[in-house]
Amino acid sequence: DIVMTQSPDSLALSLGERATINCKSSQTVLYSFSNKNYLAWYQQKPGQPPKLLIYWASTRESGVPDRFSGSGSGTDFTLTITSLQAEDVAVYYCQQYYNTPLTFGGGTKVEIK
Amino acid sequence: EVQLVESGGGLVQPGGSLRLSCAASGFTFTTYAMNWVRQAPGKGLEWVSYISDTGTTIYQADSVKGRFTISRDNAKNSLYLHMNSLRDEDTAVYYCVRHRGGTWDDVFDIWGQGTMVTVSS
Numbered sequence: 167d168i169v170m171t172q173s174p175d176s177l178a179l180s181l182g183e184r185a186t187i188n189c190k191s192s193q194t195v196l197y198s199f200s201n202k203n204y205l206a207w208y209q210q211k212p213g214q215p216p217k218l219l220i221y222w223a224s225t226r227e228s229g230v231p232d233r234f235s236g237s238g239s240g241t242d243f244t245l246t247i248t249s250l251q252a253e254d255v256a257v258y259y260c261q262q263y264y265n266t267p268l269t270f271g272g273g274t275k276v277e278i279k
Numbered sequence: 280e281v282q283l284v285e286s287g288g289g290l291v292q293p294g295g296s297l298r299l300s301c302a303a304s305g306f307t308f309t310t311y312a313m314n315w316v317r318q319a320p321g322k323g324l325e326w327v328s329y330i331s332d333t334g335t336t337i338y339q340a341d342s343v344k345g346r347f348t349i350s351r352d353n354a355k356n357s358l359y360l361h362m363n364s365l366r367d368e369d370t371a372v373y374y375c376v377r378h379r380g381g382t383w384d385d386v387f388d389i390w391g392q393g394t395m396v397t398v399s400s
Contacts, residue, residue, distance in 0.1 A: 215390035
């Protein structure tokens with residue numbers, strides 16, 4: 167199984183600050199044939215189901231604000247929120263869809279300081 | 280509007296059974312693979328089971344293998360999860376989730392609101 171490890175577990179930042187969330191996979195999720203990373207990011211606000219933010223490691227889902235960006239390749243990935251807004255308070259999860267079982271990271275809780 | 284609505288959750292004793300249902304609307308159900316993903320109270324997300332668009336390919340997490348069965352009825356635009364031999368650790372919100380495409384190697388793009396399953400004596 168591919169183990170997804172996120173860091174930090176939580177972070178508290180002021181409005182307008184930059185948030186950086188890391189995700190590391192226990193093996194590559196880069197499919198060399200297509201040169202695509204099978205890595206997605208989801209946002210889960212309190213009391214709501216998760217929402218897809220980023221797929222193929224760096225492609226924003228339609229309607230997602232451009233302050234959200236994804237980067238990385240192979241085994242190391244980052245989700246960045248360039249200017250934290252109050253509505254970004256949530257838990258963020260990375261997920262690999264390179265092979266089954268499909269696995270998620272443990273989540274990173276983002277709060278406003 | 281694309282929508283997934285789960286039902287069937289509730290309180291069940293350890294060793295008991297339950298069947299969850301998911302009604303899909305607003306999209307062509309027959310062209311999408313589907314999943315169940317669960318979330319224990321205060322915990323992270325755990326993928327449970329996958330079924331392809333035609334229902335011919337099924338994958339399951341080891342934690343539920345032999346106890347849970349995923350199925351779909353494309354004529355009724357519905358997804359099901361039959362859960363047997365339930366354990367305390369199966370207590371969770373169960374989400375019905377759509378894959379973007381017809382196969383497993385794609386993202387989860389639409390999530391239902393979830394249905395709570397509580398296993399307790």
